[in-house]
Amino acid sequence: xxxxxxxxxxxxxxxxxxxxxxxxxxxxxxxxxxxxxxxxxxxxxxxxxxxxxxxxxxxxxxxxxxxxxxxxxxxxxxxxxxxxxxxxxxxxxxxxxxxxxxxxxxxxxxxxxxxxxxxxxxxxxxxxxxxxxxxxxxxxxxxxxxxxxxxxxxxxxxxxxxxxxxxxxxxxxxxxxxxxxxxxxxxxxxxxxxxxxxxxxxxxxxxxxxxxxxxxxxxxxxxxxxxxxxxxxxxxxxxxxxxxxxxxxxxxxxxxxxxxxxxxxxxxxxxxxxxxxxxxxxxxxxxxxxxxxxxxxxxxxxxxxxxxxxxxxxxxxxxxxxxxxxxxxxxxxxxxxxxxxxxxxxxxxxxxxxxxxxxxxxxxxxxxxxxxxxxxxxxxxxxxxxxxxxxxxxxxxxxxxxxxxxxxxxxxxxxxxxxxxxxxxxxxxxxxxxxxxxxxxxxxxxxxxxxxxxxxxxxxxxxxxxxxxxxxxxxxxxxxxxxxxxxxxxxxxxxxxxxxxxxxxxxxxxxxxxxxxxxxxxxxxxxxxxxxxxxxxxxxxxxxxxxxxxxxxxxxxxxxxxxxxxxxxxxxxxxxxxxxxxxxxxxxxxxxxxxxxxxxxxxxxxxxxxxxxxxxxxxxxxxxxxxxxxxxxxxxxxxxxxxxxxxxxxxxxxxxxxxxxxxxxxxxxxxxxxxxxxxxxxxxxxxxxxxxxxxxxxxxxxxxxxxxxxxxxxx
Amino acid sequence: xxxxxxxxxxxxxxxxxxxxxxxxxxxxxxxxxxxxxxxxxxxxxxxxxxxxxxxxxxxxxxxxxxxxxxxxxxxxxxxxxxxxxxxxxxxxxxxxxxxxxxxxxxxxxxxxxxxxxxxxxxxxxxxxxxxxxxxxxxxxxxxxxxxxxxxxxxxxxxxxxxxxxxxxxx
Amino acid sequence: xxxxxxxxxxxxxxxxxxxxxxxxxxxxxxxxxxxxxxxxxxxxxxxxxxxxxxxxxxxxxxxxxxxxxxxxxxxxxxxxxxxxxxxxxxxxxxxxxxxx
Numbered sequence: 001x002x003x004x005x006x007x008x009x010x011x012x013x014x015x016x017x018x019x020x021x022x023x024x025x026x027x028x029x030x031x032x033x034x035x036x037x038x039x040x041x042x043x044x045x046x047x048x049x050x051x052x053x054x055x056x057x058x059x060x061x062x063x064x065x066x067x068x069x070x071x072x073x074x075x076x077x078x079x080x081x082x083x084x085x086x087x088x089x090x091x092x093x094x095x096x097x098x099x100x101x102x103x104x105x106x107x108x109x110x111x112x113x114x115x116x117x118x119x120x121x122x123x124x125x126x127x128x129x130x131x132x133x134x135x136x137x138x139x140x141x142x143x144x145x146x147x148x149x150x151x152x153x154x155x156x157x158x159x160x161x162x163x164x165x166x167x168x169x170x171x172x173x174x175x176x177x178x179x180x181x182x183x184x185x186x187x188x189x190x191x192x193x194x195x196x197x198x199x200x201x202x203x204x205x206x207x208x209x210x211x212x213x214x215x216x217x218x219x220x221x222x223x224x225x226x227x228x229x230x231x232x233x234x235x236x237x238x239x240x241x242x243x244x245x246x247x248x249x250x251x252x253x254x255x256x257x258x259x260x261x262x263x264x265x266x267x268x269x270x271x272x273x274x275x276x277x278x279x280x281x282x283x284x285x286x287x288x289x290x291x292x293x294x295x296x297x298x299x300x301x302x303x304x305x306x307x308x309x310x311x312x313x314x315x316x317x318x319x320x321x322x323x324x325x326x327x328x329x330x331x332x333x334x335x336x337x338x339x340x341x342x343x344x345x346x347x348x349x350x351x352x353x354x355x356x357x358x359x360x361x362x363x364x365x366x367x368x369x370x371x372x373x374x375x376x377x378x379x380x381x382x383x384x385x386x387x388x389x390x391x392x393x394x395x396x397x398x399x400x401x402x403x404x405x406x407x408x409x410x411x412x413x414x415x416x417x418x419x420x421x422x423x424x425x426x427x428x429x430x431x432x433x434x435x436x437x438x439x440x441x442x443x444x445x446x447x448x449x450x451x452x453x454x455x456x457x458x459x460x461x462x463x464x465x466x467x468x469x470x471x472x473x474x475x476x477x478x479x480x481x482x483x484x485x486x487x488x489x490x491x492x493x494x495x496x497x498x499x500x501x502x503x504x505x506x507x508x509x510x511x512x513x514x515x516x517x518x519x520x521x522x523x524x525x526x527x528x529x530x531x532x533x534x535x536x537x538x539x540x541x542x543x544x545x546x547x548x549x550x551x552x553x554x555x556x557x558x559x560x561x562x563x564x565x566x567x568x569x570x571x572x573x574x575x576x577x578x579x580x581x582x583x584x585x586x587x588x589x590x591x592x593x594x595x596x597x598x599x600x601x602x603x604x605x606x607x608x609x610x611x612x613x614x615x616x617x618x619x620x621x622x623x624x625x626x627x628x629x630x631x632x633x634x635x636x637x638x639x640x641x642x643x644x645x646x647x648x649x650x651x652x653x654x655x656x657x658x659x660x661x662x663x664x665x666x667x668x669x670x671x672x673x674x675x676x677x678x679x680x681x682x683x684x685x686x687x688x689x690x691x692x693x694x695x696x697x698x699x700x701x702x703x704x705x706x707x708x709x710x711x712x713x714x715x
Numbered sequence: 716x717x718x719x720x721x722x723x724x725x726x727x728x729x730x731x732x733x734x735x736x737x738x739x740x741x742x743x744x745x746x747x748x749x750x751x752x753x754x755x756x757x758x759x760x761x762x763x764x765x766x767x768x769x770x771x772x773x774x775x776x777x778x779x780x781x782x783x784x785x786x787x788x789x790x791x792x793x794x795x796x797x798x799x800x801x802x803x804x805x806x807x808x809x810x811x812x813x814x815x816x817x818x819x820x821x822x823x824x825x826x827x828x829x830x831x832x833x834x835x836x837x838x839x840x841x842x843x844x845x846x847x848x849x850x851x852x853x854x855x856x857x858x859x860x861x862x863x864x865x866x867x868x869x870x871x872x873x874x875x876x877x878x879x880x881x882x883x884x885x
Numbered sequence: 886x887x888x889x890x891x892x893x894x895x896x897x898x899x900x901x902x903x904x905x906x907x908x909x910x911x912x913x914x915x916x917x918x919x920x921x922x923x924x925x926x927x928x929x930x931x932x933x934x935x936x937x938x939x940x941x942x943x944x945x946x947x948x949x950x951x952x953x954x955x956x957x958x959x960x961x962x963x964x965x966x967x968x969x970x971x972x973x974x975x976x977x978x979x980x981x982x983x984x985x
Binding site for chain 2: 904925954
Binding site for chain 2: 691693695696699702703705706709710713
């Protein structure tokens with residue numbers, strides 16, 4: 001309210017909005033065409049390439065800020081058309097940008113967090129390309145990252161479902177390209193490529209749902225434009241409620257694909273094969289939020305179909321709990337964060353399913369801050385470990401101590417870490433801040449957003465409230481486990497002992513994100529006078545954007561449960577106990593102290609409920625068998641070998657033999673040969689007249705004379 | 716009248732007889748001599764038909780020149796006698812049959828188609844005389860006359876070319 | 886005057902005899918002589934018909950025929966002489982190399 005009153009009718013920068021897409025595109029084009037040259041010619045080539053990309057995203061952020069400023073004066077927003085894209089009959093899909101409070105929220109944090117991640121990536125990729133042995137791939141990374149930003153901008157600023165879909169597909173493509181960035185590395189040399197493929201295919205299944213929804217929308221509404229659809233929605237719902245249910249459920253399929261909910265979440269943990277900035281940007285902060293944005297944008301459709309809302313909430317809450325439990329049994333630092341992302345996305349999806357759109361978007365923004373922070377910090381940790389490993393490998397004195405230090409030393413396995421709080425101080429503190437925010441401890445940002453969701457749930461959806469609260473408990477537990485295993489205790493490997501802190505180009509963005517995680521809650525404190533975010537979104541969502549109430553009981557309960565969970569985690573994993581646990585000889589020691597308490601259940605969690613294996617045996621293997629059957633048996637054996645070779649070729653050969661031998665040789669040749677023979681015989685016959693005797697000739701003449709004379713006389 | 720008939724019949728018999736003699740004699744010289752007799756007989760016929768110039772030129776050219784040429788060649792080639800092996804069995808019988816048929820046809824034609832136009836008994840004195848023939852020859856038939864001269868020239872040249880000896884390489 | 890049919894009949898007879906002679910004889914010179922006989926018989930017919938019509942054209946024609954016959958004899962006998970040089974006989978049955 002304060003902000004609004006300050007700027008009554010301010011400047012308008014709406015027409016600048018196409019630049020949000022143009023800046024990243026220009027950045028990527030410059031890097032694509034000149035990046036190679038820059039990298040070769042200049043010593044600071046990498047810094048230049050990375051800066052070009054970061055500046056492009058930074059400029060996008062500036063434009064987003066300008067849009068926000070414009071909106072403060074003109075809160076109803078504006079649709080900025082750029083060009084007519086498709087016009088066929090009565091279908092018109094323009095390329096138009098919708099600048100309203102909802103899309104600007106997305107624009108701001110995507111470009112803002114994106115800029116920070118780009119800057120961080122300059123430092124991270126500098127080490128990563130050397131670690132993987134291909135420095136020339138540096139600019140490829142930034143080209144793809146800019147492409148991603150461009151696609152994401154299209155997604156969130158589109159004024160119709162088709163433009164949104166263009167962006168949707170674009171971010172899917174970039175996700176594929178970036179997960180498989182090190183396409184020749186990974187397990188067996190194709191592990192990363194397979195992960196990228198998995199992401200693409202699973203996303204595609206979600207896209208199928210999205211497309212079904214889109215086409216049904218066109219069928220019902222004859223347009224893709226948001227405004228028109230939301231206006232007509234109530235009357236269409238009255239006439240044809242089943243259709244609207246179908247549309248919203250199909251959209252839910254798209255959401256489960258893009259935002260990694262059950263059952264299509266399986267690509268996200270595998271996507272950790274990509275470089276850490278990718279995981280941070282795409283798979284934590286931005287792309288995966290596209291699904292939540294879709295539901296929020298289509299809010300007016302969802303509120304008309306309570307059944308769909310139920311399903312969305314169920315999927316979200318169930319996924320939140322499922323993923324949180326799986327995260328407990330993971331040892332890879334990034335996998336824990338991946339499942340944590342899935343779980344938090346479940347929170348968001350449940351929130352928008354319940355109709356708490358403000359709470360969902362709020363959590364989306366705060367989650368972007370602290371999840372990006374956590375991922376980037378984990379990247380810092382991993383690289384610190386790699387630096388330590390490198391140092392150990394190249395120091396002869398230390399190497400002797402190792403006696404065969406594993407070549408498959410995994411710098412991401414938490415069991416190889418420990419004691420890093422002393423080696424990597426900055427990383428430790430920011431990571432701690434991020435973890436506390438995620439666990440939902442006040443007064444950090446995570447608490448406020450998660451609490452609003454829980455408060456809204458407790459009012460009408462008690463079952464969801466219970467599921468989400470349990471998920472929150474697990475969240476606190478696994479983050480405690482992670483912090484303790486990674487940063488506390490004694491270093492468990494030589495690499496951890498010699499880990500080094502990351503350079504400022506990486507740590508400064510981390511600190512900025514940490515600050516945002518601490519103070520981000522101010523966006524929407526649930527107290528009168530502070531509901532800025534809710535008021536902001538009201539302009540777009542109308543009365544659907546209700547301000548969340550502060551329910552003290554819920555807040556207190558969730559805080560206490562979180563603290564208790566942290567306590568349990570500390571009791572299990574505190575440094576001394578863990579050191580004791582670890583000191584037992586490797587052969588007899590189980591992989592985790594938790595195993596002694598829950599035994600075989602830990603296996604279930606560690607193996608992610610065997611969901612991937614289930615998919616393989618139920619869907620993928622039969623599908624592969626079917627395609628093999630179709631290819632080998634039907635296509636090759638039947639179609640090619642039998643039909644083509646025997647029937648067609650054989651038949652053709654038969655026909656040609658018939659024509660050649662029987663008809664051509666036998667018939668036609670025989671005829672003409674016979675004709676020639678006939679002529680020959682006749683000629684031979686006639687030749688006998690030429691006796692050579694002149695007297696015979698004379699006789700013949702005489703005969704002729706006699707005959708003619710006789711004829712003339714007798715006439 | 717009767718004298719005409721007797722003359723005619725007699726001469727006719729001689730002519731036919733000599734023709735038969737030509738046909739049947741094995742000796743080429745005898746055949747030639749028979750032919751000469753035939754020519755002379757025909758020359759006499761020409762006289763009866765009122766063609767004195769023709770009859771005498773017949774004797775001169777035919778009997779005198781052509782037959783002499785024949786005799787020269789016969790002597791040159793030494794072909795007085797020739798053996799006869801009948802190589803063509805059907806030739807002789809067929810020739811006679813056909814000859815008979817033709818004769819029969821001819822007689823038939825003459826007897827049935829004859830117009831019976833009378834032959835004038837008397838002809839003018841200049842009929843058949845060299846002067847009259849000469850007049851005709853050099854006025855109406857001048858072109859054939861000249862052509863005949865060229866023909867004779869060609870015949871002379873041809874005869875010499877054909878009988879030229881080729882033992883020298885030319 | 887003997888009716889002209891008799892002269893014509895005589896000419897025909899001589900012609901036939903000449904024709905038969907061409908057909909029967911194997912000696913080339915005799916054949917040639919038979920041909921002369923045939924020409925001669927034609928001459929007789931010409932003169933006879935000239936007499937019938939009381940015109941002299943027939944006789945002029947006979948004149949020409951005689952000239953032609955003379956020329957023909959010259960060339961023909963030259964041919965026979967030439968053939969005799971190679972074949973050393975004049976049996977026309979021996980000259981059948983143009984048979985088919």
